[in-house]
Amino acid sequence: MPESGVERQLPTDEAQDLLRLVRDLARREIAPTASEDEEAGRFPREAFTLLSSAGLLGLPYDSGFGGGDQPYEVYLQVLEELAAARLTVGLGVSVHSLACHALANFGTKEQRSQHLPDMLGDGLLxxxxxxxxxxxxxxxxxxxxxxxxxxxxxxxxxxxxxxxxxxxxxxxxxxxxxxxxxxxxxxxxxxxxxxxxxxxxxxxxxxxxxxxxxxxxxxxxxxxxxxxxxxxxxxxQIALSALDSGRLGIAACAIGVAQAALDEAVAYAKGRSQFGRPVADFQGLRFMLADMATQIEAGRSLYLLAARLRDAGRPFSKQAAMAKLFCTDAAMKVTTDAVQVLGGYGYTADFPVERFMREAKVLQIVEGTNQIQRMVIARHLAGPESR
Missing domain, CATH: 2.40.110.10 (Butyryl-CoA Dehydrogenase, subunit A, domain 2)
Incomplete structure (x- = not known):
């Protein structure tokens, strides 16, 4: 897993420390066996147990019930780091958070007191x-x-x-x-x-x-x-409320996969030589890398804008649909281009970019296909369709 050049804007020093912890944990405990475990179809239950014990399965929820009191702006960047290490883990955390949403936001105080602590911090999935x-x-x-x-x-x-x-x-x-x-x-x-x-x-x-x-x-x-x-x-109503937040989780995971693909492509281009000079010296390839990085930064900015609206208690449904649409389409384009950067090697399982490309595809489908996201956005702009 090559070093990422991501520069993050985080609201507090605590959030900075949290992201460093997550990045270190992901690199040590998740990324090293990701390709092997995916090929074998192994579900990393031990990784979720570790994340739970570290307090990372309940980040956006109330600390009074075992959560982490973190704003969505921070939680989504944690998801991005986890998805960059292995999408099965990042998306799994997003789905777990989605499954907790109804109880956390619509349950009675008695229900939350009885069930949420186990769901958020006691290893349940x-x-x-x-x-x-x-x-x-x-x-x-x-x-x-x-x-x-x-x-x-x-x-x-x-x-x-x-x-x-x-x-x-x-x-x-x-x-x-x-x-x-x-x-x-x-x-x-x-x-x-x-x-x-x-x-x-x-x-x-x-x-x-x-x-x-x-x-x-x-x-x-x-x-x-x-x-x-x-x-x-x-x-x-509960389902739609959960899906608005869940779509942001998918957007963040998509940017994580795209960032991992870009990091691999940059590392390969800098280390591979053709015609007596590094592949990274060729303008056509440099422009591809520049376009990939721009798509990633644009997607990250879009999902963070939606998260900040959510954190401020403002409507964010349109922006959530936009983020899910743009980020997942960007991930598909970036991962496909990463395979192209690596050439024949990109098409082999010796490098992870072919896995990233296959994984990116599902993100355009889950939690509302991207065609559905376009319908949601259009309704916000032009009102419901005529019948």
Whole structure:
């Protein structure tokens, strides 16, 4: 993992120390085996245990419940560093944070006191269950049922494309408790060992092979009403709130992957000679590196702008969609160009840039495809589409 030339603007000395800690931890404990573990499809549960013990799984949440009290501006830059070392870890932390969002922001004080400390700092790992086999981008049409039976709810249905599916300790689940459309959905916090909960075999993916993505089945899973998050019918509002923040996590991860690819490309270009001089001396390649670096800096600035709006309590949904769109498209372009810089070597598994390119692709798809992000942005600009 070549040295990165990233210069960060952070709000406090504490945040500077935190980023140095994360960068050191990522270089020592995560990056050295990333390519080997991804190729073997090994999930790094020990890395998440380490991050939890270091207080890094609950950074944006309230310290009164075990969180780190860090602004999103800082938390996202931590994600970027982790994703640069290994996307499975960076994206996994983002998904875990997404799974905690509903409880942290819509749960009662009693619910938060009971569950959040374990979720944020005691080694638990979460998953977020919104998408289904027949409702991905159209989440409001989900079919998983939640039927009330006294003081419990009975959940029946299947969720799809679930990161950490089958290995998570808890699942934040959106299920239909009422009529059709977005107003009939309720959120629940479901234990990973609940009776009737099972997972299919993980999907066989082109990248992120170490991160299990699987369908999760709910076969009459009983959940106490004390684990209902928010009001009945409030689930879609909760989901959208979580996704605005989650999209920023994906944007930061994308810039982390792109930065790792640029660092590899620069190191290769400076160390490789052709026609009697370093490859980095050739103008065509120098211009490619300059364009890659510019895309990365622009993406980083965009996700940080959205994070600062969020931290100030201002609307940030449009900027979150813009950041997710731009950063993930930039990551795809930068990683593809990194492969080109390395030439034939870039196409081999001897260098990590081919892995970065395969990983970047999924970031254009998860947590709302980039076509969906364009729809979100356009609605902010021109209002809803005519029917």
């Amino acid at each position: 979460g998953a977020y269950c919104l998408s289904e086999p027949s409702s991905g981008s159209d989440a409001a049409s989900l079919r998983t049922k939640a039927v009330r039976d006294g003081d419990t709810w009975v959940l029946t249905g299947t969720k799809a494309w679930i990161t950490h599916g089958g290995i998570a300790d808890f699942y934040t689940v959106l299920a239909r408790s009422g009529g059709e459309g977005s107003h009939g959905i309720t959120a629940f916090l479901v234990p990973g060992d609940a009776e009737g909960l099972s997972a299919a075999a993980p999907e066989k993916k082109m990248g992120m092979k170490g991160s299990p993505t699987a369908q999760v089945h709910f076969d009459g899973v009983r959940v106490s009403d004390a684990r209902r998050l928010g009001d009945e019918g409030q689930g879609f």
